[in-house]
Amino acid sequence: MPVRLLHEKGIDYYNQWKKLQKDHKNCNDLKDNAERLSGMKKTDHFYPVLQIVIYFGQEHWRAAFKMDDLTGANDFPKELQKLFSETPMLLFEVYYFKNIHWFQTDLQQVCGFLQRTNDKTALREYVKANEEVFSKLEEDTFDLLTVMSGIRAMKLIKRDVETVGGEFNMCKAFDDMMRDSKQEGIREGRREGERKTEERMNELIQKLVSAGRINDLLQASNNKKYRKELMAELGIA
Numbered sequence: 001m002p003v004r005l006l007h008e009k010g011i012d013y014y015n016q017w018k019k020l021q022k023d024h025k026n027c028n029d030l031k032d033n034a035e036r037l038s039g040m041k042k043t044d045h046f047y048p049v050l051q052i053v054i055y056f057g058q059e060h061w062r063a064a065f066k067m068d069d070l071t072g073a074n075d076f077p078k079e080l081q082k083l084f085s086e087t088p089m090l091l092f093e094v095y096y097f098k099n100i101h102w103f104q105t106d107l108q109q110v111c112g113f114l115q116r117t118n119d120k121t122a123l124r125e126y127v128k129a130n131e132e133v134f135s136k137l138e139e140d141t142f143d144l145l146t147v148m149s150g151i152r153a154m155k156l157i158k159r160d161v162e163t164v165g166g167e168f169n170m171c172k173a174f175d176d177m178m179r180d181s182k183q184e185g186i187r188e189g190r191r192e193g194e195r196k197t198e199e200r201m202n203e204l205i206q207k208l209v210s211a212g213r214i215n216d217l218l219q220a221s222n223n224k225k226y227r228k229e230l231m232a233e234l235g236i237a
């Protein structure tokens with residue numbers, strides 16, 4: 001990351017410089033050789049570049065913070081280290097930033113949402129408490145939450161929660177996901193019950209056939225009460 005930041009900052013300042021050169025060339029207002037050589041007037045200034053790394057990882061950042069961490073300059077004598085010293089990059093860890101109330105845009109809700117993705121109850125309560133914001137999210141914000149939270153169901157129901165105005169209702173999305181999850185749990189419970197019933201029946205058949213109790217098997221096939229008695233007798237749980 002420090003390499004990328006250094007590269008991008010250089011490009012930003014370079015582009016500012018080239019724009020100044022172009023503007024002065026069009027105006028033909030450079031006065032002396034020094035200005036013409038640099039393409040700038042002595043009174044020109046660059047806009048400062050402030051870089052902030054927004055990190056969405058759920059674990060703390062463990063990579064380099066500055067070029068010194070990559071070049072091994074920390075192993076140089078202290079006198080030389082001063083020549084290479086630089087300010088560490090500004091890192092914003094979304095999952096660990098505590099003062100999200102500082103933000104006056106929906107970035108506050110984005111951080112609050114992502115910080116609760118590992119606790120479904122807390123997440124649902126947070127969405128409900130911020131219903132005014134989450135009921136009318138911009139598409140970019142909805143997509144960001146979908147990707148960064150890893151909640152695949154949000155992508156599947158995206159168009160179902162789109163409002164007439166082209167915004168997206170996260171509150172409805174959550175209600176739909178909870179309902180679908182509950183229904184899927186019921187279906188899974190039924191499938192598991194059917195599977196266990198089938199296994200128990202197969203075990204009963206095997207034991208009755210092995211014991212030559214064909215009449216008991218025939219009776220058990222259409223008599224639920226008798227079937228339960230046989231299973232209890234044969235120790236089929």
